[in-house]
Amino acid sequence: MNGGRPRDETIDQELQTAALILFAEGGLAAVNFDQVAKRAGASRAALYRRWATREALVTSALQGYRAKAESGFEDWTSRPLGEILDIFVDQTVAAFSDPFARNLLRQLFALSDQEAEIKHLYWSTIVEPRRKAFSLIIRQAQERREIGPDLDPELMQDLLGGALSYRLLAYPGDEHVLDARSYIRAVLHAAGFPI
Amino acid sequence: MNGGRPRDETIDQELQTAALILFAEGGLAAVNFDQVAKRAGASRAALYRRWATREALVTSALQGYRAKAESGFEDWTSRPLGEILDIFVDQTVAAFSDPFARNLLRQLFALSDQEAEIKHLYWSTIVEPRRKAFSLIIRQAQERREIGPDLDPELMQDLLGGALSYRLLAYPGDEHVLDARSYIRAVLHAAGFPI
C-alpha cells in the first residue's frame, strides 16, 4: 500500500536553490512559483507537492542552506576573549562580503512580522543558537576574570551585533568602509577589559 | 494657458494615509494600488495621476508623515549629556510603543536594496539629519570634558542605535522587555564617562 513512483530528490535541491536565489535577490515577494519551477527545470506541480506556501518553500531552502555552511564557536572556548571576538567580527564581515550571503542576510533581517513563520525560523535556528554559544564564551571569560562581571552578555551582543547589522545590513548601498574592530574595543572597554 | 481644474489636495492626503497604513502593515509589496484607491475613496486614475510607481507613492507618503511629526535635538545642546541620552532613548522607546510607528519603522529598516529609492529617502531625510545632530551633541559634551575624547560619535551611535533597532525592530514578536537605559550606561562607560 506504499507503492508509487518515489520523489526525485534532485528536484528538491534544485527547487530550493532557485528559491533561495530569488529570495536573496528580491525578498519573499520575488519568490515567484512559476519562476522557481522554471529555473529549476521542474513543474509547478512538483513544487506545490512539496511546499504549499512561499514561506514553507523559503523556510525549507534556508534550512538546507544553513545545513551546508555552518560554523560554531564550540571549539573556541579555550582561547582568550579578545582573540575570539576578533575572529567573530572578522568572520561576520567576511561573510557579508559575499554578495549572495549579504543579500540573503539583509532579506532575513528585513522580514516583517507578516512573514512570521520564516522570521521565527531564522531567529530560532540561526540567531539564537549563535547567541547562546556566544553568551557561554562571555561567561567563561568572566569566570576567568578576563572582563568584569557586570556587563550582561546579552546586552553585549545587542551592542556588538546591533552595530554590525546596523552598519552592514540596514545602511543603504553596498560599500561601507568599516573599522569593525573598533566596536570590539568599545564594547570591551565598556566591559571593563583593560585594553 | 496653464489652467485646468486643480488637484483636490484632500485626495492627496487620503491616498498618502491609506498607502502608509498598508505599508506599515505589510511593506512595499502590500501597497496595492487598487486597495489604496479604494480605502481613500478615490479612483485609481487619481492615484496614478499623482504617482507612477509604488515607490514614489510611499516616498511621498513618508515625507508627508515626517513633515507632521518631527522632533529635533536643536534646543537640547545646553543640557548635560546623560540627561540628553536618557530623553533620547525614552523618546525612541516611546515612539516604538505606538504599534503603527513601530511597524512603520520596522518596514523602513527592513527595506532591501531593491527598494533603493525609498530606502535612500529614509536614510537621507530621517536618519542622517538625526545622526548629525546627535554627533554635534556628543562633540559638545567632549569639549565640555563630560566624556573622553577618544570615542567616535559615529561609532557611539552605531552601538546605541544598532542595539536599539536590533532589539526593537529586528527581533521577531512585538513584546520585548527592554532595559534600554542599560545600553546608555554601557556606551557611556565605554566612552570613559564616570557613572
Add this chain to the structure above:
Amino acid sequence: MNGGRPRDETIDQELQTAALILFAEGGLAAVNFDQVAKRAGASRAALYRRWATREALVTSALQGYRAKAESGFEDWTSRPLGEILDIFVDQTVAAFSDPFARNLLRQLFALSDQEAEIKHLYWSTIVEPRRKAFSLIIRQAQERREIGPDLDPELMQDLLGGALSYRLLAYPGDEHVLDARSYIRAVLHAAGFPI
C-alpha cells in the same frame, strides 16, 4: 440677462469636420471625443457644450456635410427615362469612387439599430427624399408610356438601389469591376421597356 461671450462658430465647423473624418474612417466607435477635440484644436468642454452624445455630434456633422454637397433630380423630369437612369447610376458610381464618400456611405449603411438616431436621420433626410424624387420620375415615365404601368416604382428602386449598395458597399474590399448599367437594362426589361 443674455450676456456672455458668444460661441466661436468656426469651432463648430472644425469639430464637425474632425468628427466626420473619424466616422468615415472607423464608424461611430472611432469617434473619440478626445481625438475630435484634439484634431479640431479645441477643448473637450467646447465639444460637450455643443453635443451631448456621439450620435448628436455625428448627426450634426452629417447634416453639415449634406448641406454642402447635394444634388437632386428636380430639373431632370423632362428627360427620357433611360437617360435619367444612366446619369443616376453614373453619379452613384462616381460618388462611390471618392474614398471618403465611399467610406462614409458604407458607415452609414452599416449603422445598426442601436445607433437609431443617426440611422433614422440618414434615411429620412438623405435616402427618402431621393427615393420620392425618383418615384416621381418613374411615374411620369409611366404616364408618358415609356415603361409599363405594372412595375411599382418603390420595387424598382429596391432592385436598383439594392443591387448597387450590395455590390458597392456590402462587398468586402475596395475594388469591384462593376458594369452598373447592366442593372438598369435588367430593371428596365422587367419594367417592359423596349431595349
Add this chain to the structure above:
Amino acid sequence: MNGGRPRDETIDQELQTAALILFAEGGLAAVNFDQVAKRAGASRAALYRRWATREALVTSALQGYRAKAESGFEDWTSRPLGEILDIFVDQTVAAFSDPFARNLLRQLFALSDQEAEIKHLYWSTIVEPRRKAFSLIIRQAQERREIGPDLDPELMQDLLGGALSYRLLAYPGDEHVLDARSYIRAVLHAAGFPI
C-alpha cells in the same frame, strides 16, 4: 511532452454563445471581453487563452453558429426555377423573422472594412458558397430553357439579394411589410420568364 489539462470544450461553446449574443445586439464594439466571460461564467483568462482579439472571438463564434444551422440548395436542382426561387425567398424572409438571426445578419452586413477579418470570413464562408450554388441552379434552368440565356446569374443575384438585404437589413426599424415575391416576379420578368 504534449500533456497538460485539456481545455473544457463546454467553456468554448458558452463563450461563443455569449459573444454571439453581444455581437448580434450591438456589433463588434459591444463584444466586451469582461461581459463575455461574465455571461459565460468563465474567467477572462480562459477567454484570452482561446482568442487574442475580438475579431478572432466573433469569427470563431460565427463558424460555430454556421456549423449548426446550414441549409444548402444541393437537392433542389431538379425542381422548376419558380418553385426554387419561392422557397429561397420564403426561407430568407423567415430567417429574418427570427429577431436574433435578423440582428446577427444585420451586423454582418454592416461590417466595415476596418473589421476586415470577420467581414471576409462572412463573405467567403457564408455568402459566396450560397451564391455559387444559386448560380448553378440558374444555369441549369437556362439549359432547360426555363429562362432566357442573356441574364447573368451573378447580376440576377445582385438584384434579388440586393433588394432583399436592402429592405430587410439596411432599412431602419424592425417591421417592414414586404411582398418579397414581387422581387422574384420582377427579376424573372427581366430574365424573360413567361409569368
Add this chain to the structure above:
DNA sequence: ATCTAATCGAGACGGTACGTCGCGTCTTGTT
C-alpha cells in the same frame, strides 16, 4: 512479468492586480 500507485511535465481553471486609456462630468482661471 504484471499490477499499482505516486510521481512527472504540461497546461487549463477562476481570481485578482497591474498600468493605460477613453468615457462623460466637474471645476479652475482667462477672455
Add this chain to the structure above:
DNA sequence: AACAAGACGCGACGTACCGTCTCGATTAGAT
C-alpha cells in the same frame, strides 16, 4: 457666458501570477 486646461469617478483593455485542478506518461516496488 464662452474658452483651454485638466482633474474627477468609472470601467474595459491585455498581461501576469496566484493556488488549484486535470490530463497522459513515467517509474519503481509489490505481487
